[in-house]
Amino acid sequence: MKKEDQFLGKHNAPKGNLEITGPQLFGHPKGLMTLFFTEMWERFSYYGMRALLILFMTAPIATGGLGFDDQTSGAIYGLYSMFVYLLALPGGWIADRIIGLKKSVWYGGIIITLGHFTMALPGLLALISGNHEPKGDLSGVDLYSFFLGLILIVLGTGLLKPNISSIVGQLYPENSSKRDAGFSIFYMGINVGAFLAPIACSTLAIYDWHLGFGLAGFGMLMGLIQYKLTGKYLEGVGDPVLPANEKESKQRSKLIKGVWIALALIGVIISLFFLGVFSIDPVGVAAISNTLIGIVALSFFLYVLFLGGLSPDEKKKVLVVMILFVFSSIFWSGFEQAGSSLNLFADRFTDRKVLGWEIPAGYFQSINSIFIILLAPFFGAMWVALAKRNLEPSSPLKFAFGLVLLGMGFLVMYFAAKIAASGDLAAPSWLVITYLFHTFGELSLSPVGLSLTTKLAPKKFVGQMMGMWFLSIAMGSLIAGRVAGGVSGGTAEALSQMPNQYLLIVYIVVGAGAVLMVLAKPIRKLMGNVH
Structure with a gap:
């Protein structure tokens, strides 16, 4: 697990009083538990899917895998891992400039959930049709759902991952003696999720790879539900910075338009790829x-x-x-x-x-x-x-x-x-x-x-x-x-x-x-x- 998760957001806490205000649990803000379980389930989804990813790509088509060779599978795995970290940069920027930290975590979690369920789609279709036998060839649904699911997970993780840690930092006053302990508790949630996920998702994948991917998505869905139900404990932290004047308001509007244009371009490129207009090595x-x-x-x-x-x-x-x-x-x-x-x-x-x-x-x-x-x-x-x-x-x-x-x-x-x-x-x-x-x-x-x-x-x-x-x-x-x-x-x-x-x-x-x-x-x- 990445120890840098523990440090993200440590420098973003409000200054002033060293005492923690608001609802507390064992001397820590109750919002910490909200973030603990959100991050635990997000890491459950991430590491559960990661445990299956390269095995699924290299598994023969006859056993339900994609049948890719090792070089191609390794390259896809590397690109996926790379983009998870790269997109944390624009994800943090969008939170800071436009929608705030809390909404970034919420929308990021939704996109991640959709990504996992998209990867699980062929298995869900097989479940509905009652045909669980592995096919002898790959259908368009298998490939499209796989790549689209990966893209969604990357986009969602880039939006959620850097910002949830920053909210933890904002729960504590700067120089609070409990701040490091709070991050340690939060970090434990990361490792609990990462420990449970490979075991749970790999067990289901014995029966069908897509069931494993689906369980990863269910984990993120659980995280979203509890995030929404206990979101009241995050009141006053992670909110968007509202424009101070008309000039800033216009700049914000331009940024929002720019983000939508960028997303539209990504959508067009993905569509052209799926339509076979171009291929990617x-x-x-x-x-x-x-x-x-x-x-x-x-x-x-x-x-x-x-x-x-x-x-x-x-x-x-x-x-x-x-x-x-x-x-x-x-x-x-x-x-x-x-x-x-x-x-x-x-x-x-x-x-x-x-x-x-x-x-x-x-x-x-x-x-x-x-x-x-x-x-x-x-x-x-x-x-x-x-x-x-x-x-x-x-x-x-x-x-x-x-x-x-x-x-x-x-x-x-x-x-x-x-x-x-x-x-x-x-x-x-x-x-x-x-x-x-x-x-x-x-x-x-x-x-x-x-x-x-x-x-x-x-x-x-x-x-x-x-x-x-x-x-x-x-x-x-x-x-x-x-x-x-x-x-x-x-x-x-x-x-x-x-x-x-x-x-x-x-x-x-x-x-x-x-x-x-x-x-x-x-x-x-x-x-x-x-x-």
Whole structure:
């Protein structure tokens, strides 16, 4: 799970009184429970669908899947993950400028629900018709509902995800002693949803893939219902900023028209695609997108450094953000393989039989959440204890540790892949240990990333620098999907090469961590008074 979820919106609370006002539950605003369950169900829908996504794409048509090859499936998975993070930027902008945070969460949840139910449509039609037998070929309904559903989920998540965390921040007065605890409770909701979803949705997917997608949509629907029923506890927070004068009112009207025009254009493009006017090569689009993200990121940092009107001290800090952008992308390119290459490894090369019952591959997607719930308090206490002894590592060193630990996880996968390449099934413990190391890495790096970005960013570029952090995750997610197509062992040749592919990932990730360890002291000097 992404620890940056815990930090979103922390800098948006109202100033003034440190006391919490309004209805409370166990010393926290009751609105926190509204947001806790909304986010829990949203993450249930997201991670439930994600646990099935690449398995559904690569499953043979005869078993109800799409029958895509590994490269195409990995590219689609990567593009989907990328856009989830990219659209958080316009989603936050729409909330700030037009409809407010609360309505953004509401409308985003509705769009997500429609997306999941759209993906479930072929299964619902089969249920109505009474024909549950997998077809021997793909119909237009299968493909159209799949791609349209993904697009809707991406749009809805971009609208909901950044804004619900910001509302949490607004529930507490700035510098309130309970604020961090509130975010920790909220963050637990993320992991509870992410833990339950893969198990529940994968269980239904045994009978029909689309039932699993439908359950994910039902989860988001439950979140919407409770959000509406308990919305009274959010009164006074997350409302839109109304225009102060006629000039601002006209500007707002223009923005609204611009958004509708953009949505209309998206609708036209989607329609033309479905009508067969043009086709899209996911592998080619993924490659181009990687290049474009790199160019956009480099151009932005160069602009800020040379044309941003910054002081020498601010330029040094921006340079640190630029360096960490690169290492963050490398980390997420490995970590985000959980839902792609590691999910396929669980499906194809892991002995999942227990007492005659085969564990669904998607169950393994819950392991990271279990470890996060168990280990996050330990890591927090460890950093505090080290800080008291002046032994706490610097932020760049924590980043480096995260990369090395991630690499150790893929080293475990190297040995598991050797077993698979020899023709045997690997024990489930190989994946469990891999996810344990990856969780160690996430807890070392992820809490630092967004927090450090907000501290290092020049005041007039804070929002944009936060956008760059999410852009690094988007880039890493896209790379993860592309890499998954080559290390999934879908053919005999790919299977024989799989151990070496995992070993290459180890060299890249651990090598990046080692480089960052060497650079840690110079980077620490560039950071100045920021810790």
